[in-house]
Amino acid sequence: MKFLTVVGARPQFMKLWAFHRAVARKHEHVIVHTGQHYDVEMSDIFFKELALPEPDYNLGVGSDTHAAQTAKIMLNLEKVLETEKPDCVVVYGDTNSTLAGALTAVKMHLPVAHIEAGLRRYDLSVPEEVNRIVSDHLSAFLFAPTETAMKNLAREGLEKRSYLTGDVMYDAFLTFQKFINENILSTLGIEKKEYVLATVHRADNTDRKEKLCAIIKAFEECREKIVFPVHPRTAKRMQEYGIQINLEHVIVTKPVGYLETLALEKHAKKIITDSGGVQREAYFAGVPCITLLEFSEWVETVEYGWNFLAGTDVDKILWGIRHFEGGKEHPDLFGDGNAGEKTVSVLEEKI
DSSP, rough: EEEEEEESSHHHHHHHHHHHHHTTSSEEEEEEOOOOOOOOGGGGHHHHHTTOOOSSSSOOOOOHHHHHHHHHHHHHHHHHHHHHOSSEEEEEETSHHHHHHHHHHHHHTTTTTEETTOOOOOOOOOHHHEEEEEEEEOOSSSESSHHHHHHHHHHOOOGGGGEOOHHHHHHHHHHHHGGOOOHHHHHHHHOSSSSSEOOOOOHHHHHHHHHHHHHHHHHHHHHHOOEEOOOOHHHHEEEEEEEOOOTTTTEEOOOOOOHHHHHHHHHSSEEEEEEEHHHHHHHHTTTTTEEESSSSOOHHHHTSSSSEOTEEEEEEEHHHHHHHHOSSOOOOOOOOOHHHHHHHHHHHHHH
C-alpha cells in the first residue's frame, strides 16, 4: 500500500519516526513537509538526528495567520494528493498541518488516519482544540495514546473507529534515550540535577504580553539555575515587548536538537513548559513538571502527581519551582513502546 504522511511542526517529527519505522518495512511511504516549522533548529536537525528520509515534498508555507496557513497547505497539498493517489493519508497531533491534511484528504475521498487522537481540553478558544476535534471527526481511523483519549472519543460517538495503541512519542523516547547527547550539559556549563529546564512556545502564552512577562518574571525571581532554549516565536515576541534577560542564573540559548533535548530533560531536577510533548517526556523521564497552562490534555500526568498546573501565575510558578517534588507512583500510562507497529497493523487489516 501507499501511505502519505503530512507533518509540519517539530513535535510531529518524532511521531513520524515511530510510524515510518513500522510502515516502511512493507509499504511505500510518501512524506509531505508543509513547512509550518522551517528554521534549521526546528526542522532540519530533527530529520537528521532521527535518520528520517528527506521529505518527498516541502510545501514551504512558512508562518502566517491560522486561516492563511491552513489554506496555503490545502492548496498545495491537493496537487500532491492528485499526483500520488495514496491509499491513506496520515496526520499527527493538533497543528494547522494536521487540520489541513485531514480536510484536503477527506474532500478528495481519501481515508485519513489520525495519530494522537482523542485529546481534549474542552476550550474552543484554543486553536489546537479546534484542529484536533475537526480532525478526529473527519478521520476514518483514530489512534489514541491513552485510555482517557479513548473515553473522550467514545463520548463523541467515535468508538467504532478508535484504537488504543499507546503514544508514538513514547516509542521514540525509549529508542533515542540510548543515544542522548550529554555534551550539551558541558557546553552550557551545567551539572546533572542542578538546573531547571524551561520551554515556552504556545501562542496563548507568547502572544499575550502580560502572560509572557509573568513567566519571565518568575524565572528571574526564582534564583534557581534555569536553562531556557528560546523558541523562535517566543524570541520574536520578547523582542517586540522589550523583554531582556540579563541574569546569571538564567541560561538563554537557541532551540536545541532532539537528542540534546532528551539529555536536558533527563538530567533536569524539574521541567517548566507549556508543551504537550515536553509534559509527556518529563513523565517518561520521571522528572517533576510545572506546566504553564491551567489545563493539560495529558490528565494522567496530573492525576498521578507528576504535573503541576501553574498557568502564568507568578506565585504558583515559584511554588512549583521551590516545592513541587512529583508523585510517588509512576505507572506505564503510554503503552509499551510499540504504538507505531500497532497502528500499521490496524491499517493493514482495515484498508
